[in-house]
Amino acid sequence: RRLPNVLILGAMKAGTSTMMRYLNFHPDVHCALMEVNYFDKDENYEQGPEWYRNQMPWSKPGKIVIEKSPAYLQWTKKVPPRVLAFNSTVKLIIILKDPLKRTVSHYTHRLAVNGPNIQKFYHYVVNSETKKILTDSLLIKTSMYYERIHDWFKWFPQKQFLILSGEQFERQPWQTLREVETFLGIKPFFRHEHFQYNSTKGFFCLKLTNKTHCMSSNKGRAHPAIALETLEKLQNFFNIENQKLYFLLNRTFDWP
Numbered sequence: 001r002r003l004p005n006v007l008i009l010g011a012m013k014a015g016t017s018t019m020m021r022y023l024n025f026h027p028d029v030h031c032a033l034m035e036v037n038y039f040d041k042d043e044n045y046e047q048g049p050e051w052y053r054n055q056m057p058w059s060k061p062g063k064i065v066i067e068k069s070p071a072y073l074q075w076t077k078k079v080p081p082r083v084l085a086f087n088s089t090v091k092l093i094i095i096l097k098d099p100l101k102r103t104v105s106h107y108t109h110r111l112a113v114n115g116p117n118i119q120k121f122y123h124y125v126v127n128s129e130t131k132k133i134l135t136d137s138l139l140i141k142t143s144m145y146y147e148r149i150h151d152w153f154k155w156f157p158q159k160q161f162l163i164l165s166g167e168q169f170e171r172q173p174w175q176t177l178r179e180v181e182t183f184l185g186i187k188p189f190f191r192h193e194h195f196q197y198n199s200t201k202g203f204f205c206l207k208l209t210n211k212t213h214c215m216s217s218n219k220g221r222a223h224p225a226i227a228l229e230t231l232e233k234l235q236n237f238f239n240i241e242n243q244k245l246y247f248l249l250n251r252t253f254d255w256p
């Protein structure tokens with residue numbers, strides 16, 4: 001077992017599990033298929049690097065080992081200095097998706113995990129007294145990409161990051177995977193003809209041999225209807241956040 005030389009930091013609900021599932025088929029890659037949460041959870045970090053290594057898959061020398069824990073793009077004060085102390089040359093991948101859609105997906109995830117009796121979406125994202133956006137709520141904090149990535153850029157040079165569009169990954173996974181292959185310096189493996197659109201799921205599935213690999217039913221869930229007023233309020237908030245992100249990265253994404 002070898003320690004990872006690539007981390008997928010997040011964002012939670014931006015397509016990170018699908019990315020890991022696909023990359024694990026690449027002959028030069030081994031992926032840890034569980035989220036290890038080594039750098040964010042103190043009780044794991046305190047176990048030390050040997051513990052971390054033992055959570056990794058078996059791997060052959062010279063291959064790429066990838067771990068992903070989307071919490072690494074949530075706890076961005078604590079995690080980056082720990083990662084720097086671990087490996088200053090580690091490659092870092094981030095997938096971003098329209099922050100409004102990501103926030104609703106995050107809430108949908110909570111509904112699925114905790115049941116229908118949790119608070120309404122509005123109460124997770126807006127302070128009902130001040131009517132201000134709850135920037136400390138994990139649902140919002142995770143979608144504040146400018147802040148999260150800016151925190152990471154304090155510790156690692158930009159050239160160590162690959163920042164991907166979750167929308168492009170959904171529409172043309174073969175293209176996004178080619179970007180990853182180039183970034184990792186591994187041979188091109190995934191091709192357009194390996195992907196079949198599944199109209200029931202509403203997503204592409206990977207077909208390498210005669211077996212088709214679709215994500216399970218907890219990926220690509222139907223989202224609950226959210227009041228238009230709440231969505232507009234959030235969109236106004238994210239418009240400003242997104243502009244800051246575009247300036248930081250010197251590129252735009254196709255979000256409204």
Ligand SMILES: Nc1ncnc2c1ncn2[C@@H]1O[C@H](COP(=O)(O)OS(=O)(=O)O)[C@@H](OP(=O)(O)O)[C@H]1O
Nearest residue numbers: 012013014015016017018105203204215219220221
């Ligand atoms: N091929 C394929 N199949 C199914 N789902 C796909 C796929 N590609 C991307 N997605 C999107 O991935 C979203 C879940 O993101 P993550 O895997 O990052 O979630 S998690 O953080 O690991 O819980 C998931 O979000 P929801 O639609 O809210 O379930 C999908 O939008």
